[in-house]
Amino acid sequence: EPEVTQTPSHQVTQMGQEVILRCVPISNHLYFYWYRQILGQKVEFLVSFYNNEISEKSEIFDDQFSVERPDGSNFTLKIRSTKLEDSAMYFCASTREREQFFGPGTRLTVL
Amino acid sequence: AQTVTQSQPEMSVQEAETVTLSCTYDTSENNYYLFWYKQPPSRQMILVIRQEAYKQQNATENRFSVNFQKAAKSFSLKISDSQLGDTAMYFCAFLYTGTASKLTFGTGTRLQVTL
Numbered sequence: 280e281p282e283v284t285q286t287p288s289h290q291v292t293q294m295g296q297e298v299i300l301r302c303v304p305i306s307n308h309l310y311f312y313w314y315r316q317i318l319g320q321k322v323e324f325l326v327s328f329y330n331n332e333i334s335e336k337s338e339i340f341d342d343q344f345s346v347e348r349p350d351g352s353n354f355t356l357k358i359r360s361t362k363l364e365d366s367a368m369y370f371c372a373s374t375r376e377r378e379q380f381f382g383p384g385t386r387l388t389v390l
Numbered sequence: 391a392q393t394v395t396q397s398q399p400e401m402s403v404q405e406a407e408t409v410t411l412s413c414t415y416d417t418s419e420n421n422y423y424l425f426w427y428k429q430p431p432s433r434q435m436i437l438v439i440r441q442e443a444y445k446q447q448n449a450t451e452n453r454f455s456v457n458f459q460k461a462a463k464s465f466s467l468k469i470s471d472s473q474l475g476d477t478a479m480y481f482c483a484f485l486y487t488g489t490a491s492k493l494t495f496g497t498g499t500r501l502q503v504t505l
Contacts, residue, residue, distance in 0.1 A: 310490045322435070322481060324492040334490035368433055372493075377423055377485060379493060381435035 281305045283382035285371050291388045292361055300356045300385045302371030311354045312372040312379065313346065315339065322370065328354065361389045392417045392484045396496035403472045404504055410457075411467045411499045413482030421487040424458065424465045429479040429498070438480070441465065469501075477503045 284303045292298050304311050313325040326346055327334040333346065345357045354373075358365055366389045372379040393416045403409035415424070426438040441449045441458050448456050453470045469476055482496040 312492065314493070316433075321497045322483075322493075322495040324494070327490045327492055329490045335492060337492075370435060372435075377487070378425075378437065378440060379485075380437075381427075383432070383434050386433075 283371055283373055283380050285369075285382035285385050287385060288383065289386045289388070291390065294363055294389055295360050298358050298361055298387065300358075300369050300371075300387070302354045302356070302373075302382055303352060304354055304371065304373030305375075305380055306352075308373035308375045308380075310334075310374045311348070312374075313356045314370045314372065314381075316368045316370065316384075317364075318367070325356070325369075358387075361387075363389050365389050392419070392422075392486065392494045394482050394484050394494050394496035396482055396499050398499045399497070400500045400502070402502045402504060403469075405472055405474060407472055408468060408470045409472055409501065411469075411480050411482075411501065413465045413467070413496055415463050415465065415482070415484050417463070417484065417486070419486050423485040423487065424456075425483040425485065425493070426454070426456070426465075426467045427481045427483060427495075428476075429481060430477070435481075439467065472503045474503050474505075477501060 286301045311328040316322045326336040326340045343359045368384045370384045371382040395414045422443045424441045428436045439451045455468045457466045479498045481498045483493045
C-alpha cells in the first residue's frame with residue numbers, strides 16, 4: 280500500500296541554522312500539507328500546497344518558512360533560521376480527495 | 391473558523407471493556423468531514439475512522455464506531471472490546487470540504503488500556 284515517507288526521522292540543529300525537512304507524498308495525490316506538533320500539544324496546520332503554489336498558510340508559517348516541490352516527487356519544508364520554539368514533530372500529509380494520509384513525522388530538535 | 395474541543399485530557403479503560411471519547415466542534419459550514427486519529431507512542435498519525443457530515447448513518451470500523459450528532463455538533467468515538475494496543479493519544483479532527491482544506495485538530499485524549 281502506498282504511503283507518505285519523510286526524512287530524516289530526527290534532526291538536531293543549532294539555533295539559527297537552516298533545516299530542510301523532506302517528504303515524498305503518495306504519487307497520485309494532488310494536495311500536500313505540513314503540520315506541526317509541539318510536544319504534548321495538538322497538531323497544528325502550517326501550510327497547504329496545490330498546483331505548485333501555496334493554497335493556504337497559518338500565522339505560524341512566517342517568512343522563516345518556505346515550501347517547494349522541486350522535482351514533482353519531493354515536497355520540502357525549509358526553516359531558514361531555526362529558533363528554540365521550532366522544536367516539534369513535523370508531519371507531512373497528502374490527499375487526492377478528502378482523507379489526508381500522514382507521514383511518520385520528523386522530530387526537529389533545536390539546541 | 392472551526393474549533394474542535396476534546397474535554398477529556400485522559401481516560402483509562404480495562405482490557406475488553408468499552409470506552410467513549412468525546413468531541414464537540416463548532417462550525418458554520420454544512421458540508422464537512424470528521425475524523426478520529428490515533429497517535430501511539432511512535433507519534434505516527436493513524437486514521438481510525440471518518441464520518442461525512444451529509445451521512446446520517448454513524449460510521450463503524452470493526453471495534454470502533456462513532457456517535458455523530460450533527461445538530462449538537464458532537465462526534466464521539468466508542469471503542470469496544472478495548473485492547474492493550476489501543477493505548478494512545480486520540481485526536482478528533484474537522485475538515486471542511488473546500489479545495490485543499492486543512493484539518494483542524496482537538497487537543498487530544500490520552501487513553502490508557504489496563505489489564
